[in-house]
Amino acid sequence: MKALVFERKELKYAAASIGSRVFPGVGSEVGPLSLKDIEPPEIPADGWKRVFPLLSGICGSDLATVDGKSSRYFDPLVSFPFVPGHEVFGELEDGTRVVLEPVLGAESRGEEPAFEGACPGDGDDYGYLLSGPIGDGIQVGFCADTGGGWSTQLVAHSSQIHEVPDELSDEAAVILEPAAGGVHSALKAKIQSGDVVVVQGAGTMGLCSIASVRSFTDAGTVIVSAKYPLQRSLASELGADLVVEPKELKRAVRSVTGCRMIGNSLSGGADVTIDAVGNAGSITTSLETTRPRGRIVMMGIPGTISIDLTSLWHREIEIVGSYTYGTEVLGDGTARTSYDLAFELVRENKLERLVTATYPLDRYKDAIRHAAEAGPKGAIKVAFDMRNEKRR
Numbered sequence: 568m569k570a571l572v573f574e575r576k577e578l579k580y581a582a583a584s585i586g587s588r589v590f591p592g593v594g595s596e597v598g599p600l601s602l603k604d605i606e607p608p609e610i611p612a613d614g615w616k617r618v619f620p621l622l623s624g625i626c627g628s629d630l631a632t633v634d635g636k637s638s639r640y641f642d643p644l645v646s647f648p649f650v651p652g653h654e655v656f657g658e659l660e661d662g663t664r665v666v667l668e669p670v671l672g673a674e675s676r677g678e679e680p681a682f683e684g685a686c687p688g689d690g691d692d693y694g695y696l697l698s699g700p701i702g703d704g705i706q707v708g709f710c711a712d713t714g715g716g717w718s719t720q721l722v723a724h725s726s727q728i729h730e731v732p733d734e735l736s737d738e739a740a741v742i743l744e745p746a747a748g749g750v751h752s753a754l755k756a757k758i759q760s761g762d763v764v765v766v767q768g769a770g771t772m773g774l775c776s777i778a779s780v781r782s783f784t785d786a787g788t789v790i791v792s793a794k795y796p797l798q799r800s801l802a803s804e805l806g807a808d809l810v811v812e813p814k815e816l817k818r819a820v821r822s823v824t825g826c827r828m829i830g831n832s833l834s835g836g837a838d839v840t841i842d843a844v845g846n847a848g849s850i851t852t853s854l855e856t857t858r859p860r861g862r863i864v865m866m867g868i869p870g871t872i873s874i875d876l877t878s879l880w881h882r883e884i885e886i887v888g889s890y891t892y893g894t895e896v897l898g899d900g901t902a903r904t905s906y907d908l909a910f911e912l913v914r915e916n917k918l919e920r921l922v923t924a925t926y927p928l929d930r931y932k933d934a935i936r937h938a939a940e941a942g943p944k945g946a947i948k949v950a951f952d953m954r955n956e957k958r959r
Contacts (some may be wrong), residue, residue, distance in 0.1 A: 568607045570718030571931055573632065574599045575647040584635030587615045590938030594634035595932045600651075602931060608714040611700035612677065617660055618667065618723050619958050622741040622925065623716030624654030624950045626847075628868060629708075633935055638870045645709040646702035646793045649837045652951070653708035656731065656740035664731040664839040667723055668906055669706040670891050675699065675724035680797070686904050687726055688893040706891075717928065719956050737918035741950055742775075746918055747909035749775025752841055752889040753783055754864045754897070755889025761787040762838035763824055765816070765856060769793035769802045770941065771921055771948045772866055773843035780841075781806030783870055783897065783908060788823050788939060790837065792816045795942040797923075805916060813852070827900045831855055832878060839864070846874040854878045864889050909921070925952040 576599035582600030594600065610617065613936075621887040629651050631637045653669035672687025674680050676699025681690030696705065704710020707723055714721035731740045753776055756762060764786045766777050773791070780786050791807040792815075793799045802810045811819045817833060826835030836858040842849050845867020849872050852861045866889045879886065892905030912918065923946040926934035931951070938949035 568605060568719045568958070569928055570603060570605050570650045570714065571600055571652075571928060572603050572605065572648050573651055574601075580635045583633065583634075586913035587636065592630070592634065595935035597811060598633055598635060600633055600931075601808050603926060607720040608712060611712060614674075614725050615722050616728065617723060618655070618657045618721050618728070619659075619719060619953075620652070620655050620721065620951075621954050622656045622737050622946055622950045622952055623652040624741055624745070625934060626654055626745065630935070630939050631868065631870070634939070636870065638868070641705075641709075644696065644705045646704055646711040649704070649709055649711050649914045650715035650718045650721070651708050652718070653706045654714035654741060654744040654950070655707065655721070656743070657716075660857075664733070664740065665728050666731050666740050666808060667707060667716075668729060668747070668892065669708055669744065670727070671696075671701070671704055671706055671710060671724070671883040672726060674726040676701065680726075686893045686906075687860035688752055688891045692871065693936055708762045717931070717951055719953055720959050735913070735918050737954070738743040738922040739913050742913055742918045742921055742948065743906065743909050745948070746772045746775045746778075746912050747892040747905040748866070748889070749770060749779040750783065750895065750905045750908045750912060751892045752864050753779035753787055753845075754895045755887055756780075756784070756839045756841060756862060756864045758839050760782040760785040763790070763820070763896045765820060765837040765851050765853075766791045766807070766843060767816070767840065767853060768843035769798035769810075769865065770843065773841075774798070774805055774921060774947065775912070775918070776841050776843055776866060777802055778805040778912055779908075782915065785898065790816070790819050790823060795945070797945050797947065798942060801947070802923070812832060816852060817856055824858070826858070833858070835859070837861060841866055843867050845869045847874050851872050852874050854882070854884060857882070857884055859883060862887065863887070869918070891895055921947045922945050922950055924949045926950075927952055928956065947956045
């Protein structure tokens with residue numbers, strides 16, 4: 568089968584890390600990623616199924632891996648060589664259209680779920696990651712034994728598979744995974760009625776968060792920082808009340824909340840900030856624009872950074888991580904899964920429009936460069952298209 572394979576080659580990884588500081592996406596050319604014909608992954612145990620990807624997105628964590636920027640924290644949580652790609656829409660051997668919930672949960676490793684009806688991402692002990700019929704890997708796309716979406720075949724556990732109804736387009740289906748992440752972040756924020764909410768970043772994840780905040784919470788004013796014209800227009804269409812350039816964010820929050828300035832920080836600020844960027848600059852801005860005893864949801868992956876956390880201590884701000892998705896509790900106390908809500912979100916907001924470019928696997932260098940510079944190139948989600956590829 569045809570697959571993009573990421574191998575453990577330290578010198579190439581280092582070359583990608585250095586080169587990508589100047590040329591984003593250059594890891595696809597100088598890094599340890601290559602297009603190969605390989606044997607399909609084996610079915611590891613009962614309950615596993617073969618999936619044939621049709622569309623597979625390129626996300627920020629994929630780009631960080633290819634460009635040599637991913638944190639060493641993940642070293643014991645992956646196995647090599649692996650096929651990247653966890654935003655997967657495909658079909659089963661019988662033609663059933665499916666989307667993956669890529670987290671490799673307890674059931675995929677032969678253990679009991681955290682509770683009856685639990686999602687793969689639920690639970691408070693990651694010990695199961697060390698067990699089961701597959702090698703190391705937190706998700707499909709980072710595990711040598713499962714394969715990943717940047718290929719023509721992979722294997723997934725039945726607990727990870729969601730059937731896609733015919734009325735959803737292929738492009739809508741491939742957005743379900745990031746949409747579920749947006750739902751999870753919006754609900755992790757614990758937004759109260761009338762809260763002022765800031766969303767930093769309006770790429771795929773930021774836009775899905777904006778739509779989720781508007782669909783599943785009773786937020787008051789939603790303020791978004793966005794760099795590029797397409798991001799700004801989509802942020803407004805999906806529910807932002809005020810969309811500004813990043814350098815104007817503090818001014819906008821101050822205007823809405825009526826607070827003052829104390830040095831570089833606002834005296835008050837937003838009740839909740841969702842940081843969908845995840846770098847030292849955005850985290851610092853989140854701390855400076857979130858009110859004392861407010862809440863920051865880290866949706867972007869910060870990696871290894873250096874920031875001053877004095878304001879976190881002084882302002883008693885709460886920072887929480889938002890990894891993937893799971894079982895959510897809505898404002899009325901009902902429990903739904905992130906993916907159930909994501910199906911609603913995609914339908915109601917026509918999120919298929921976020922898919923702005925697709926490429927065949929053999930143009931992976933172009934695809935990754937495009938994804939790495941999506942904003943300035945007027946794109947949101949870039950995906951691989953295997954609909955015309957041979958399965959084997």
